[in-house]
Amino acid sequence: MKSVIVLLGPPGSGKGTQGEMLSEKLGYTRLSTGDMLREAVRNGTELGLKAKGYMDSGALVPNDLIIGLMKEKIAQAKGGVILDGFPRTVEQADALGQQVDVDLALNLDVPDEELVKRLTMRRSCPDCNAVYHLVSNPSKVEGVCDKCGGKLYQRDDDKEATVKNRLQVYRDNTMPLIDYYGGKDVLVTIQGTGSIDGIFEQVQKAVQ
Numbered sequence: 001m002k003s004v005i006v007l008l009g010p011p012g013s014g015k016g017t018q019g020e021m022l023s024e025k026l027g028y029t030r031l032s033t034g035d036m037l038r039e040a041v042r043n044g045t046e047l048g049l050k051a052k053g054y055m056d057s058g059a060l061v062p063n064d065l066i067i068g069l070m071k072e073k074i075a076q077a078k079g080g081v082i083l084d085g086f087p088r089t090v091e092q093a094d095a096l097g098q099q100v101d102v103d104l105a106l107n108l109d110v111p112d113e114e115l116v117k118r119l120t121m122r123r124s125c126p127d128c129n130a131v132y133h134l135v136s137n138p139s140k141v142e143g144v145c146d147k148c149g150g151k152l153y154q155r156d157d158d159k160e161a162t163v164k165n166r167l168q169v170y171r172d173n174t175m176p177l178i179d180y181y182g183g184k185d186v187l188v189t190i191q192g193t194g195s196i197d198g199i200f201e202q203v204q205k206a207v208q
Contacts, residue, residue: 002103002207006096007084008177009108010170011163012119013192014199016131018108019084021200022207029077033066033085035129036073042126058162060088060173067095074100088174093181105181106206108192108199112167119163123152 005028007015016032023030037055040048047065054061070086081100087093096102110118121134123143127150132139139145143152157166181187188206192199 003080004100004102004104005080005082005207006087006093006102006105006177006181007082007108008105008174008181009192010110010112010115010174011157011166012115012122013108013110014196015084015108017196018106018200018203019082021196022082022203026080026204026207028080028082030082030084031070031073031077031086033061033070033083036069037061038129040069056156058157058165058169060169063089063092063095067092070096071099087177088170090176090180093177102181102184102186104206105177105184105187106203107178107181107187107189109189110192114193115167116160116163119158119166120160122154122158124155124158125150125152 005022007019009015016034019028019030019032022028037048037051041052041055042048047069051061051065066086066088070083074081083096087096118133118136123132123134123139124130125132125145125148128145128148130145130147130150131137132145132152139152144150145152156162178187178189190199190202190206
């Protein structure tokens with residue numbers, strides 16, 4: 001089993017879903033920068049207040065904020081760790097490499113047209129961070145979270161104009177990580193289309 005896994009792939013590629021499945025079925029600790037930042041925003045922490053403006057516009061949160069948060073969380077984790085949403089730049093990958101050895105960079109590849117469709121139909125729960133999709137994974141009661149009963153909403157960064165901006169930011173900043181981890185011989189690319197279980201079968205093979 002790989003002990004430190006980086007999940008790569010554009011917004012909407014299914015990183016969160018596959019990360020959750022790895023966590024539930026194989027016992028990994030999933031560290032999602034998105035979840036951690038949203039929690040910080042909700043709690044009104046200093047980090048959250050600084051990060052909110054960047055997140056609302058679809059821009060990347062500055063390195064020093066993210067790296068400080070991730071170092072703290074990795075140190076607290078027990079067992080294998082999945083990093084979802086970090087690193088997002090080669091600079092962050094270098095900073096991460098000074099802290100831990102990455103055993104596997106798992107890249108989920110999905111066409112842009114499919115990503116826009118997925119993200120604009122996504123709905124989130126502000127209370128427990130559960131995520132639904134109006135077509136492929138709707139809540140049992142429209143607009144209500146199955147897990148906690150919270151009122152679902154469309155995040156600002158899931159609206160079409162912001163989605164397209166997020167994809168461009170990803171192409172500009174995060175795509176170089178594919179070459180970076182490919183050069184370290186730890187990269188595995190999986191097509192992130194098809195059934196969730198079918199994708200997870202491929203993910204499990206890469207991890208073991």
